[in-house]
Amino acid sequence: MTTRPASPPPAPPRSWSTPLLLVGLLALVVASFATLQLELAAFLAPESLGTTLEFLSGFAPPDLAPAFLRKTLGAALETLSMSALGTLLAVVAGLLLALPASGRWGAPPRAAVRLLLNVLRSIPELVWAALLLVAAGLGPFAGTLALGAHTAGVLGRLFADALENAEPLPEAALRNNGAPALAAFFYATLPQTLPQMLSYTLYRWENNIRAAAVLGVVGAGGLGQMLKYHLSLFQMQSAATVVLAMLLLVALVDAASFALRRALTR
Template sequence: MASPRTERPGIGGAVPRFSWKISIAVLVVLGLTGYSVAGTDFNIVELLRGTGPAERFVSEMFPPDLSAATLQATGTGIVETFQMSFLGALLGAVVAFPLSALGTQEIATAGASRSERLLRAVPYHLSRMLLNVFRSVPDILWALVFVVALGLGPFPGTLALAVHSAGVLGKLYSETLEAVPSRPVEALAATGASDFQAFLFGRLPQAMSGFTSLTLYQWECNIRSATILGFVGAGGIGQEILISMNLFDYPKVATLVGATIIVVLLVDRFSAAIRRRLAY
């Protein structure tokens, strides 16, 4: 119940006062939680009962297989994963950049005619639509598509990462371009710069450090994704992991997974350090 309004209400704390909107939002969250728990057979007891087999699985992984052959296979897989993720991010960025430039809403041009506005809207919506398709299909699905089309190996995996990266980066790039302080851009337009010129000299320089940071982050994401693309035959260390799993060669799985974790952490650290320096 809403408390009766007093003459002089207090200022209140950071927690919002009673309101129907918030109450309904809380009820919706609670309802969805119950619905999802029921739908997924979520069961804590079941989870605890599963610790036995899980323990056996983990203990069978030790000691990890550190034979020369395994280490060599791990190294090859890791290098391939690294190359896939890097090339995927780079190709993605190359494709994303022009699409994001087209997919950036230019500042409102006062007094522009209806046909002028329409003409600008066409490339905007086309590139946004393309980027949405690239992004909304997960990279593992793109990998399946490319494996079917091109056969097994790291090449289809790289393409899958590139397409998904292009979608993600394109959206983030155009958001960065739109969020840039607009006054310098407007100042250029006010002294006769064309849209292209205002973009090149006003918007782009302000967005550049953001672009670099986003691309590095996408590379981080790609190296994580690249490790599982092997599960559908698209190259990388995932393929080795899947084969060893199927052969119940758990010590080898331990080596492969351990190496993956180390590389992912290293790339994360490296890219985070660079991104911190860019953000000053």
């Protein structure tokens, strides 16, 4: 007796959400190019290229006087200190805010703290620095606080998401066996999320190096303040040295952060 082969299951209904989303994104891109009035022909004109080359030639050669190099080194260390201390403050504040933002204390605190985190990270570092310069005055202190405020909003959100996505069974098992809530968190949940949190922290430290170099433009100290000063006086060779110091500092921090991430993942 022969059996008839089972008929294949019916095809799932066609979803039009993805094609509609792609069409909407394409329409936004086309509308952006249509409304921005980009003058690419004027940008690539021979006169514009000649003016650009003449401007860039003023940066060569960089100022390599020993006294100026020592001053640049001090500003680079100040920028590095601002980024490191701002990131450290953000890690502490972000971890404290991540606990209620992950829903561990209920829904109302979660919504309130996540709203606070949205406010902190939605304000750019430059705006934070401009606001804090009024209270803290010119110098690296305002820049450090600005980096800490913005980065706390970013890390707090990332830490909260990591805690929410952690496996809850190990902590529940410890709690069921009589472990205190704090001990269960430190021995079960935090070890799961710690490598991810450290990776987020190192990545934000890289970003804060670049941000700290820019914050000096509004008077927050470091290499950015030196760059603004020399550019305002049209001292292009000195400005070139500061720009090279920024590039070198970012490259060194990127390499150190990459090595630390590799060591943590191993």
